[in-house]
Amino acid sequence: MNLTIKQLEYFVQIAKSENISIAASELNITQPALSAALQKIEQDLAIQLFDRSGGRLALNNAGKLLLPRIERLLFSYTRVLTSAQKIALNNDGPLNVSVSSSPWTFLIKTALSRDPRFVIYSSNHYPQPDQLIPAECDAALLYHYLPLPENEAYQVEEVMVIPGICSAMSATINASDTNQSDFYLPASCQQLLMPAEELVMGIKEIKEFLTTQELSLNDYTINQLTCFDQLAASCLNPCNLGILPGNKKLWQNIYGNSLQFKNLIAYDNLRLSISLVSSKELNEEKRNTLKDLIQQKKLSF
Numbered sequence: 001m002n003l004t005i006k007q008l009e010y011f012v013q014i015a016k017s018e019n020i021s022i023a024a025s026e027l028n029i030t031q032p033a034l035s036a037a038l039q040k041i042e043q044d045l046a047i048q049l050f051d052r053s054g055g056r057l058a059l060n061n062a063g064k065l066l067l068p069r070i071e072r073l074l075f076s077y078t079r080v081l082t083s084a085q086k087i088a089l090n091n092d093g094p095l096n097v098s099v100s101s102s103p104w105t106f107l108i109k110t111a112l113s114r115d116p117r118f119v120i121y122s123s124n125h126y127p128q129p130d131q132l133i134p135a136e137c138d139a140a141l142l143y144h145y146l147p148l149p150e151n152e153a154y155q156v157e158e159v160m161v162i163p164g165i166c167s168a169m170s171a172t173i174n175a176s177d178t179n180q181s182d183f184y185l186p187a188s189c190q191q192l193l194m195p196a197e198e199l200v201m202g203i204k205e206i207k208e209f210l211t212t213q214e215l216s217l218n219d220y221t222i223n224q225l226t227c228f229d230q231l232a233a234s235c236l237n238p239c240n241l242g243i244l245p246g247n248k249k250l251w252q253n254i255y256g257n258s259l260q261f262k263n264l265i266a267y268d269n270l271r272l273s274i275s276l277v278s279s280k281e282l283n284e285e286k287r288n289t290l291k292d293l294i295q296q297k298k299l300s301f
Contacts, residue, residue: 003044005077008070010037011049015059015067072128075135095286098123098133098140100199102228103246103254104160104274105141107297117289124198124226132156132277139278139290143195143245145202148275155278157291160298162250162272165206165264168235168242171257190239193231196224200245200272235259245272 010027014034017023024034042048049063059067098121099109112118125134129149133140141159142148148156173188197204207222225231228244232255235242244251248261255261276294278287 003041005074007037007041008074010034011041012067012070012074014038014050014057015063018056018058020057021055072130075131078135094119095139095282095290096121096137097290098125098137100124100141100143100227102143103250104162104299107299108141108294111293111297115293117286124196126198127201127277133279138282139276139287141294142275142277143200144273144275145200145206145270148201148277153280155280155282155287157276158273159276159291159294160274162246162274163268163270164245164247165267165270166244166246166248166251166261167264168232168244168251168259168261169240170236170238171260172238173260188239189241191221191223191241193234193240193242194222194224195228195231195243195245196226199226199228206243206267206270232259 010023013027014020014023017026020035020038021031024031027034038050047062048060049066050057051060094117096119097112099105099112100122101109109120113120121134121137123134123137123140125131125140127133127142127144127148129151132142132148132151132154169189194207195203203224207224223234225234231242232244232251234240236259243264244261248263251259251261276291278290
């Protein structure tokens with residue numbers, strides 16, 4: 001069997017669209033041509049990948065197993081092409097850097113955005129063993145409580161460590177409205193807000209610990225937000241309690257008295273790492289330029 005890259009791209013688009021007509025339109029080919037291509041793919045693999053129901057095509061179990069593997073294969077193919085282009089250009093052009101918005105990287109992100117040597121991407125990419133940083137980027141600042149997956153294609157350097165975790169809530173809530181626990185949980189709390197797993201690697205484990213062991217919040221709605229600013233702003237609502245990486249002093253410096261913050265003593269030993277992850281194919285001079293700028297603008301804790 002000899003599947004082409006084009007056939008794999010067809011399969012992924014059909015899987016996302018769940019409709020031949022829509023997928024054909026996205027791929028800019030005719031519907032009969034795409035139907036024939038799908039039939040050829042399934043024939044070559046000797047397996048059916050979709051369940052047909054009217055005009056809808058839904059991945060069956062075999063298709064669901066193959067989809068992430070094919071997506072990783074296409075990603076690797078794209079990286080090969082990108083690497084070849086960079087080699088041909090001798091790494092000319094600006095450096096693409098992924099930096100999520102956060103209190104700790106605000107100065108870094110601002111400095112990078114003003115420097116023509118860099119192009120900033122805001123991405124909620126979750127590190128995968130075979131893809132630590134977004135495909136379109138040469139480097140990224142990643143937040144993680146857990147060690148990043150090992151991959152020889154990347155260079156990983158820790159640049160900041162953020163101690164502790166704190167809770168955040170509306171300034172209108174009185175102490176008498178809380179259960180007086182270390183977590184300072186308002187009796188009126190209807191929703192617990194946390195950073196999304198895609199934003200902070202390891203937050204899933206913290207969430208599970210909070211819900212199952214500490215707060216028994218099984219009856220509460222847990223909402224994960226993909227932006228720290230959005231998370232903090234949502235805590236202005238008296239029905240929301242936020243869990244934020246870092247101690248209360250850091251957040252008070254930003255939001256002043258508009259929110260109440262309380263350090264979670266049980267989590268004093270936790271450390272959020274911010275690491276610079278870059279492709280080993282990256283020009284060493286450019287990597288050092290990026291590292292120097294980060295060192296100049298990073299916060300100390």
